[in-house]
Amino acid sequence: MRVHSVILCLLGLLLALPPAAWAEPEPAQAQTNAVAAGEEALDFHCLRQAYPALERLEQDAAGRQWLLLADGRRVLYRDAQPGAADVAASMAAPYPLEPERPPTPPGVAPGRLRPYDLFTALYGGDRVAVNAGLVTVPWPGRQVRLSPAAAQALERVFHRLAPLLEERPDLRPYLDSEGGFAWRRIAGEDRLSAHAFGIAIDLNARRAPYWRWSRQRPHPRQRDYPPEIVDAFEAEGFIWGGKWHEYDLMHFEYRPEIICKARLRAKALPVF
Ligand SMILES: [Zn+2]
Known part of the structure; x- marks a missing residue:
């Protein structure tokens, strides 16, 4: 066996x-x-x-x-x-899938501690290597470049959202893309961003605040950001930065292992 x-x-x-x-x-x-x-x-x-x-x-x-x-x-x-x-x-760190979105305690940011060695093995270890594997995905606002599995998952996110956008045109501005792949470090840190591996997309920053640009902690948008959008991304293996204490509401990151574990935990083990 x-x-x-x-x-x-x-x-x-x-x-x-x-x-x-x-x-x-x-x-x-x-x-x-x-x-x-x-x-x-x-x-x-x-x-x-x-x-x-x-x-x-x-x-x-x-x-x-x-x-x-x-x-x-x-x-x-x-x-x-x-x-x-x-x-x-x-x-x-358990990633919460409950729809209530209670405030995330200080120091808690499920998925933000990243496995860089694994990312390097899967996506490449430098700008040239990552860039060579990227594909382009159509997305509202502008096309984005992502690693293939993340790109396919993002296409599935859009297929989930497309019928809803017909009924809820108010959701459409939230989806405007700020970009996917970017070889950059996390603001204020030495570590690479998930964008450097082509596994993250940022959506409309005017609708989705980032903790470094805001004094509010927690931010009310962490609770009222459209659940339909968060659900569609999570259903396809993306985690959402709105669930981190130091929130990044525009940030959706392809981490299917985290979502898988959250679903299994929800069935068998208490979360938090
Ligand atoms: Zn981001």
Whole structure:
């Protein structure tokens, strides 16, 4: 049986566990191990679904876990030392899918901690490499250039929204694009933006504030930004920067592994 199948079986078992199974007292270490194994199964299942180039998960003699790509490259999934900026850390913060949108607590920004090694393996490690893989997608306002999987997902977002725009022309201005790919760093930081990997689109900034340009925290638009737009993006694997404490309402980022995990968590585990 392949490792992937074993992990899927473990995932199925986890999802089938009644809530009481999680509440039974266990030695602290056993409980920690069980939770870690559950997280790992969820993560790998969702990573495989999101990025078919990932084949399996392996542990080395030092206790580090690696994601292996079909072409033989590997990306660190979980370092042996806690606190590393690895793939596991990038998927740890639960992304909320509930429609109520309660205020996001300080320090919480699900999906904003990015797995740069994975992005580099999937999309390229410099401007030339990323640029070479981009495709152009039609979008209201202007065309955008994105990595192929993100571009296809964005087209599906538009197909979801198109019928709604007939009934709700008031939603149309929200969709005006500010751009997709841009080789740039996050404002005020050294780290690359998701736009540098061609996996993010910004929509009309006049309708969607950014925390650095506003004094309001939380911002009322975090609650009243049209749910139809957020839902259409999330349904196709994009996370929304409006759910971060340091919000970026114009920003939608293709992170299907985060959305997959959020959906599975909503079925089986409490969120927050
Ligand atoms: Zn953005």
